[in-house]
Amino acid sequence: MNQKLLSAVLVLLGCIFLSSESLKYSDMNKTSSDIILTILYDNYTYNQELESDWGFACLIEGLEKTILFDTGTNGKTLLSNMEKMEKDPADVDIVVFSHIHQDHTGGMKMFLERNNKVKVYLPVSFPADFKKMIKDKGAEITEVSGPVEIIESVRTTGEMGVEIIEQSLIIDTEKGSIVITGCAHPGIADIVRKSAELSSGELLIAMGGFHLVRTGENEINEIIKIFKDLGIKYAAPTHCSGDKTLEIFRDSYGDHFVDLGVGRVLTLSEL
Ligand SMILES: [Zn+2]
Numbered sequence: 001m002n003q004k005l006l007s008a009v010l011v012l013l014g015c016i017f018l019s020s021e022s023l024k025y026s027d028m029n030k031t032s033s034d035i036i037l038t039i040l041y042d043n044y045t046y047n048q049e050l051e052s053d054w055g056f057a058c059l060i061e062g063l064e065k066t067i068l069f070d071t072g073t074n075g076k077t078l079l080s081n082m083e084k085m086e087k088d089p090a091d092v093d094i095v096v097f098s099h100i101h102q103d104h105t106g107g108m109k110m111f112l113e114r115n116n117k118v119k120v121y122l123p124v125s126f127p128a129d130f131k132k133m134i135k136d137k138g139a140e141i142t143e144v145s146g147p148v149e150i151i152e153s154v155r156t157t158g159e160m161g162v163e164i165i166e167q168s169l170i171i172d173t174e175k176g177s178i179v180i181t182g183c184a185h186p187g188i189a190d191i192v193r194k195s196a197e198l199s200s201g202e203l204l205i206a207m208g209g210f211h212l213v214r215t216g217e218n219e220i221n222e223i224i225k226i227f228k229d230l231g232i233k234y235a236a237p238t239h240c241s242g243d244k245t246l247e248i249f250r251d252s253y254g255d256h257f258v259d260l261g262v263g264r265v266l267t268l269s270e271l
């Protein structure tokens with residue numbers, strides 16, 4: 001091989017090497033998928049096209065499985081909101097229930113008529129007739145007592161509370177953990193404390209129902225202090241949190257307050 005040909009071959013090989021490197025890099029960008037949280041059921045409204053109603057449901061996409069957290073009060077409203085958001089019930093792999101109240105479980109019966117191939121994670125203390133309804137429709141149940149890993153990087157707090165038993169969801173991300181609550185009956189402060197213990201890093205956001213409708217301003221401020229001491233970067237109270245709570249959190253968190261409400265699509269990349 002003469003000198004000229006050799007250098008031409010080397011340049012060519014270099015080009016191939018470089019382009020394969022840049023290919024790898026762009027592939028890496030594509031596959032590091034974003035987490036998408038869509039509020040499908042909420043008494044607060046974000047997108048006017050959707051129907052708001054008392055209750056809560058949140059769809060979690062972008063992980064190895066698609067998770068529906070709670071199902072709202074009314075199955076018809078849930079399914080119609082899903083349709084408007086172009087979310088197919090058949091794409092849901094896992095349903096997680098926070099607690100037994102109708103405004104979180106009421107939509108399940110109709111949902112199962114559209115997709116009974118889901119794995120359902122519910123507190124072991126749920127009534128037998130609700131568990132039976134799910135099994136009769138053909139879905140598989142996992143009963144939760146202590147903290148459980150659902151899929152990689154997603155776990156529940158396990159059952160918390162005394163009177164109304166509830167679990168919350170924790171999603172670990174490279175930016176910190178996302179905590180999603182249904183109604184937070186066991187107390188939002190205890191839930192975020194436990195989530196901080198269970199999660200691998202810092203807490204990025206606490207979102208969902210905080211159950212502070214009848215809570216006084218001083219107590220709400222104390223809860224915000226607990227949030228900030230734990231380093232929770234964003235707050236997104238909705239559903240049963242109360243207007244006053246939203247107002248106080250908004251004042252305190254400023255541009256790190258996240259508006260939810262039905263139809264809101266929150267992505268990890270915007271946090
Ligand atoms: Zn409740």
Ligand SMILES: [Zn+2]
Pocket residue numbers: 055056101103104182183209239240
């Ligand atoms: Zn509720």
